[in-house]
Amino acid sequence: MDTAEAVRQSFRRQAKACDDLGSPLTARLCRMAAERLDEETAVGRRLLRWQGDPTGTGDALALRFVGALHAVVRSGQDPDLAAAYPPNNTANDESLWAAVDAALRRDEAFILKWLRSPPQTNEVRRSGALLPGFLTIARLFGKPLVLSEVGASAGLNLQWDRYAIRLGDFAWGPASSVTLAPDWHGPPPPEADIEVSERAGCDLNPLDPASPEDRERLAAYIWADQAGRLERTRAALEIAAASGLKVDRADAIEWLAIRLERPQAGSTHVVYHSIAWQYFPQGLKARGEALIAQAGDRATSEAPLARLQMEADGKPDGAALILQVWPSGERHEIGRADFHGRWVQWKGWPGL
Numbered sequence: 001m002d003t004a005e006a007v008r009q010s011f012r013r014q015a016k017a018c019d020d021l022g023s024p025l026t027a028r029l030c031r032m033a034a035e036r037l038d039e040e041t042a043v044g045r046r047l048l049r050w051q052g053d054p055t056g057t058g059d060a061l062a063l064r065f066v067g068a069l070h071a072v073v074r075s076g077q078d079p080d081l082a083a084a085y086p087p088n089n090t091a092n093d094e095s096l097w098a099a100v101d102a103a104l105r106r107d108e109a110f111i112l113k114w115l116r117s118p119p120q121t122n123e124v125r126r127s128g129a130l131l132p133g134f135l136t137i138a139r140l141f142g143k144p145l146v147l148s149e150v151g152a153s154a155g156l157n158l159q160w161d162r163y164a165i166r167l168g169d170f171a172w173g174p175a176s177s178v179t180l181a182p183d184w185h186g187p188p189p190p191e192a193d194i195e196v197s198e199r200a201g202c203d204l205n206p207l208d209p210a211s212p213e214d215r216e217r218l219a220a221y222i223w224a225d226q227a228g229r230l231e232r233t234r235a236a237l238e239i240a241a242a243s244g245l246k247v248d249r250a251d252a253i254e255w256l257a258i259r260l261e262r263p264q265a266g267s268t269h270v271v272y273h274s275i276a277w278q279y280f281p282q283g284l285k286a287r288g289e290a291l292i293a294q295a296g297d298r299a300t301s302e303a304p305l306a307r308l309q310m311e312a313d314g315k316p317d318g319a320a321l322i323l324q325v326w327p328s329g330e331r332h333e334i335g336r337a338d339f340h341g342r343w344v345q346w347k348g349w350p351g352l
Contacts, residue, residue: 003048003049003050004048004049006054007037007047007048007050007054007061008034008035008037009034010054010055010056010061010062011030011031011033011034011037011061011062011065012030012031012034013055013056013062014030014056014062014063015027015028015030015031015034015062017056018030018223021338021339021340021342022226022340022342023223023225023226024225025085025086025223025224025225026066026223026224026225028093028096029065029066029069029096029100030062030066032093032096032097032100033047033062033065033100036097036101041101041104041105041108042104042108042112043104043108043111043112043115044104046112046115047061047065047115057278057279059118060118060119061115063119063221064114064115064117064118064119065111065115066223067114067119067220067221068110068111068114068115068220069081069100069103069111070085070219070220070221070222070223070224071110071114071216071217071220072103072107072110072111073085073224074216074219074220075110075216077107077110078103078106078107080099080102080103080106081099081100081102081103081107083099084096084099084100085224086224086225086227117205119221120153120205120207120217120218120221121153121218121221121222122152122153122154122155122156122157122207122218122233122236123157123229123274123275123339123340123341124156124157124163124178124180124232124233124236124341125180125182125229125232125340125341125342126157126274126275126310126337126340126341127156127157127159127160127163127165127180127341128163128165128167128180128181128182128341128344129182129274129310129321129335129337129338129341129344130157130160130272130274130308130310130321131160131165131167131172131189132167132189132190132321132334132335132344132346132348133272133308133321133323133334134160134161134194134270134308135172135189135190135191135192135194136189136190136192136323136334136348136349136352137268137270137306137308137323137325138192138193138194138268139190139191139192139349139352140304140306140325140349140352141268141304141306141325142192143266143267143268143304144195144196144197144266144267144268145194145195145196145197145267145268145270146197146198146199146264146267146268146269146270147196147198147199147200147201147270147272148200148201148256148259148260148269148270148271148272149199149200149201149202149272149273150201150202150252150255150256150271150272150273150276150277150288151202151203151252151273151274151276151277151279152201152202152203152206152247153203153206153207153218153247154206154207154208154209154214154218154237154240154247155201155206155209155240155245155246155247156209156233156236156237156240157274158199158200158201158240158245158247159236159239159240159243159245161173161194161196162174162176162178162239162243163176163178163179163180163236163239164176164178164179164180165179165180165181166179166180166181167181167182167184167188167189167344167346168184168188169188170184170188170189170191176239177235177238177239178232178235178236178239180341182337182338182341182342182343182344183342183343183344184343184344184346185343185344185345185346186335186344186345186346186347186348187346187348189346189348190348190349190352197267198267199245200245200248200259201245201247201248202247202248202249202250202251202252202255202256203247203248203249203250203252204249204250204251204252205249206246206247206248206249207247208246209237209238209240209241210241215234215237218233218237219233219234229340252280252284252288253284253287253288253291256271256288256291256292257291259271260291260292260294260295260305263303264303265302265303266302266303267303268304268305268306269295269303269304269305269306270305270306270307270308271292271305271306271307271308272307272308272309273309273310273311274309274310274311274319275310275311275312275319275339276311277309277311278311278312292305292307295326296324296326296327296329297326299326299327300327301327304325304326304327305325305326305327306323306324306325306326307322307323307324307325308321308322308323309321309322309323310337312339315336317336317345318336318337318338318339318343318345319336319337319338319339320333320336321333321334321335321336321337321344322334323349332347332349332350333347334346334347334348334349335347335348
């Protein structure tokens with residue numbers, strides 16, 4: 001397969017994912033790009049001659065492209081393209097693509113610059129899928145939690161205990177401007193008191209929730225026809241900014257090595273990540289797995305370790321929620337969740 005066809009295939013696969021995740025506009029854009037991109041524009045040439053891996057698990061080229069278009073719209077610099085976008089997007093495919101094609105020329109420098117950087121998202125609804133894992137950890141050990149999130153972006157999922165969350169008939173959390181209520185399937189989650197004694201996160205390119213520029217970057221990567229996601233993220237950014245927490249700019253594995261060396265007597269150290277680990281190079285993942293296993297060997301009943309992950313595992317029904325705890329080393333798939341946290345299929349920890 002030549003480069004251009006590999007790019008077109010990556011756009012088609014992303015279109016299907018956008019359909020599955022409830023963004024018909026983004027799916028339309030990806031399908032049209034797959035069929036209609038050509039080399040008559042500098043943007044088209046850059047995309048179709050992409051030097052790298054255009055796939056969703058590689059350079060995520062389709063998401064770079066639709067993020068660039070949304071950024072153009074949000075900037076106010078292209079009223080004609082904005083007129084084809086929500087809340088005005090009544091355009092048929094021909095007029096929508098005509099607006100996009102014109103933007104590729106008119107906003108060429110802006111789009112080309114945007115394409116240089118990988119997408120960044122911070123899907124706050126994943127906190128609703130992670131919460132039952134944290135409840136399970138608190139129930140198992142009964143100790144305050146020390147949180148270490150890998151791939152934390154702007155740190156929105158480090159603030160999960162500041163959101164109001166409903167899991168079926170189970171309600172948890174404070175009154176909050178962010179309310180999460182995924183479709184819940186399965187038994188209720190375990191009840192437990194949770195105290196977060198410390199929290200930190202890292203990212204190679206962290207976003208500052210107090211920065212208008214970083215907020216706009218995060219908003220641009222949210223699909224333009226998902227107004228609820230945009231509003232939820234805006235409210236979560238306000239909470240994160242008010243907390244004063246800044247995500248560390250660091251290599252995940254080097255950062256983890258330092259975090260895991262610190263003694264946490266009297267607390268449960270929870271390493272967690274959601275739709276992040278899967279993007280790490282294989283060598284880094286192997287080093288990270290070894291680091292966590294070594295820390296697990298050092299864990300005690302007074303200083304337990306837990307790893308909670310929400311990651312793709314190749315199965316078609318969302319992401320796996322997997323929890324492993326030490327010193328026992330016991331590991332279970334405790335549920336599955338939609339990649340954007342829209343639903344949770346809960347199994348639970350055996351015996352709880």
